[in-house]
Amino acid sequence: MLIELRDLHFKWPGNPRDTLCIPQFSLSAEEKLFLHGPSGSGKSTLLALLAGIQTPDSGQLAVLGQDLAKLSAPQRDHFRANHLGYVFQQFNLLPYLSVRQNVLLGCQFSKLRRQRAAGLAGSPEKQALALLAQLELGDLADRPARALSVGQQQRVAVARALIGAPELLIADEPTSALDEARRDAFVSLLFACAEQQRTAVVLVSHDPRLAEGFDRSLNLSELNTASQVDHV
Numbered sequence: 211m212l213i214e215l216r217d218l219h220f221k222w223p224g225n226p227r228d229t230l231c232i233p234q235f236s237l238s239a240e241e242k243l244f245l246h247g248p249s250g251s252g253k254s255t256l257l258a259l260l261a262g263i264q265t266p267d268s269g270q271l272a273v274l275g276q277d278l279a280k281l282s283a284p285q286r287d288h289f290r291a292n293h294l295g296y297v298f299q300q301f302n303l304l305p306y307l308s309v310r311q312n313v314l315l316g317c318q319f320s321k322l323r324r325q326r327a328a329g330l331a332g333s334p335e336k337q338a339l340a341l342l343a344q345l346e347l348g349d350l351a352d353r354p355a356r357a358l359s360v361g362q363q364q365r366v367a368v369a370r371a372l373i374g375a376p377e378l379l380i381a382d383e384p385t386s387a388l389d390e391a392r393r394d395a396f397v398s399l400l401f402a403c404a405e406q407q408r409t410a411v412v413l414v415s416h417d418p419r420l421a422e423g424f425d426r427s428l429n430l431s432e433l434n435t436a437s438q439v440d441h442v
Contacts, residue, residue: 212378212410213237213260218269220259229255231436232269239377242401242411244421247430251437253414256430257380260412261294262286274377291320295371295409297381301363305356309347309366312355313338316373323374330375330407341369344406345399360387361396368400375407382414390419397423 215235221228230252237243247253258264259271265279265286272278274293278286290296295316303312317324317334324334331337342348345365350358355366364384371379381400385393397413401423404411413420421427431437 211236212239212241212274214270214272216270218259218266218271220255220264220266222255228436230259230266230434232256232433233435235433237378237410237412240405240408240410241426242404242424243413244424244427245412245414245430246416246418246421246427247432247434247437248416251429251431252434253430254382256434257382257412257414260378261296261380262290288320292322293377295373295376295379297364297367297371297379297384299383299386301367303355303363303366303370306354308352308354309342309358310335310338310351312366313341313369313373316370320374323376325374327374334373337373338369341372341403342366344403345369361392364388364396365399368396368403372403372407372409376409378410378412379404380412380414383416384413385415385417385420393420 213236215232218230218232219228220230245253259266260273262278270277276289281289314334317327327334327337331340339348339351342351345368347362347365350362355363358366385396388396397420400411
């Protein structure tokens with residue numbers, strides 16, 4: 211299993227009740243999971259835990275066999291840089307850098323990802339260009355990120371997350387700014403790149419229409435017993 215989670219409890223400081231209470235959850239290597247649910251069901255909180263940005267108050271959370279709660283904050287940062295790619299809702303590109311430079315940021319803090327990129331394509335820069343070509347951005351590599359459309363920025367964020375073949379890609383509401391046709395095209399491109407690199411995908415959205423094509427669809431409000439108590 212890529213992720214194993216058991217008897218997890220988490221609450222934000224000052225909150226008297228659990229935000230998340232999940233008896234069991236797992237994700238297989240290379241699996242594509244669509245995670246959805248209403249606002250307040252804990253989707254973003256779960257992503258923060260999976261990425262090691264937050265740690266559970268109790269229970270087990272293992273990613274690639276590593277119990278993240280046993281790592282220090284700097285160790286979790288290093289683990290995340292080595293093994294996870296993240297596509298944020300607002301993309302978080304650096305507008306003054308070129309498309310190519312933004313993609314290469316995915317390798318900047320990880321020697322392992324740089325080595326993997328070199329092994330896949332000869333060098334990190336060559337893999338960056340290959341990913342951009344696959345995502346239909348090959349002719350924009352030297353353009354500043356601020357000059358791109360929303361859809362183009364989104365695909366640059368995917369290339370940055372996938373460079374160096376991380377074991378897991380997490381995408382938080384990445385299609386919220388796209389119309390239906392662009393949304394479906396984006397998901398197809400994301401799948402193609404992830405499958406080529408054998409990267410698992412956890413994509414979070416409030417839109418259940420995105421579920422088609424994923425290996426599994428999960429409503430977090432049905433998994434999170436804390437959310438169920440809130441709605442009794």
